[in-house]
Amino acid sequence: MEASLTYARAQDASDELRDYRKQFYFPSTGEVYFLGNSLGLQPVGAKAMVDRIVDSWKSYAIHGYGEGETAWLTYPNRFKQPLGALVGALPHEVAVMNSLTVNLHLLLASFYRPQPGRRKLLMEAGAFPSDQYAIESQIKAHGLTPEEALIEVSPRPGEKCIREGDLLRIIAEQGDSLALVLIGGVNYYTGQYFDLQTITRAVHENGALAGYDLAHAIGNLPMKLHDWDVDFAVWCSYKYLNGGPGAIGGLYIHERFGMDPTVPRLAGWSGSDLKTRFQMPKTFTPEPGADGWMLSIPPGLALAGLEASLELFHNAGMNRLREKSLRLTGYLEYLLDTIQNATFEIITPRDPEERGAQLSLFFPKGAKPIHTALSDVGITTDYREPGVIRIAPAPLYNNFEDVYRLYEAFHALTKKIPNNH
């Protein structure tokens, strides 16, 4: 690799996925955008998809539930195959509904069912706050306290990432007391990606369940949830999936639960068996599969925003995207490593297998001014407390030149800012 614009452009010229960039709108300010892990860009095709629903609402009114290309009642079905392909699940194991935190609550209601002697929930320390709040409130809803039921696994003193060996050891130590392990597939702060297959196996050996928050993993890394025997997962669709602000969320439920109508759940009419739903029966009979967790009638407009992007993912293919992502993030790492006397530390794992399209830079001091200065020269990155700038080169629309531009700006800035800042 080489720290030069010529090299970066040559990489772009030979990139078979380079034209996908043209399928997205970049912000009108012309900035270089590295926030695909917070809010993905708008696909050029998204508006037409939303317009289609607006038009069918206009032309069909109530009949739109069953008529037209996008009959709203069955509209969610068309998302099952492409989302299933992204997470490695059977179509009936996947459903689109609600938003991430709502789905997390729904699945905790089903799969965190503490019993005397087996009531512990294990999560990573420093998880995304919404996950922390959801989990603690669920524990309290069971009449327990986080002190007695919650185990948070931390990095070792002086380290930023959790060692997988520590996680596995703590899971094993918990033995029969463990009810559920729930962690972020990719940690939002460090960018660490966990080996979900190994963790799931260890959890199952203890007779507990394994669920994952894939907010930062879906559309970022290829996964095989079904083959890995993962019990359940949730995600949002506005980060790497580019579904638009607050886009419809999704979930995965392994078919051994999905096809079992006796699995307890919080029910709503849209999760009831479609064959009898409109006979308005008093008794709830779930629709088989993940759809049996739906509560409300599908929100056509929210679904439409996601459709264009999933088509792009389908055409590009998650494996090809991952290959490009490894090279793109690898190039970013290479460039940052060339900076002499750096005032930051890359806290994302150095092993590409343990990360996705993100590097997190930790600054013991002065991260905020650097983040602002980058923004002032048109490079959009993310700042997270404490002291971290997150950079996510999304392989669908970022390119090597973007990465080089960031490095150039960053290099100039870090030279200006003295070491002892």
Ligand SMILES: *Cc1c(COP(=O)(O)O)cnc(C)c1O
């Ligand atoms: C982005 C994100 C969320 C957001 O949840 P919403 O319910 O969609 O607002 C939750 N958890 C994690 C880990 C996230 O990264």
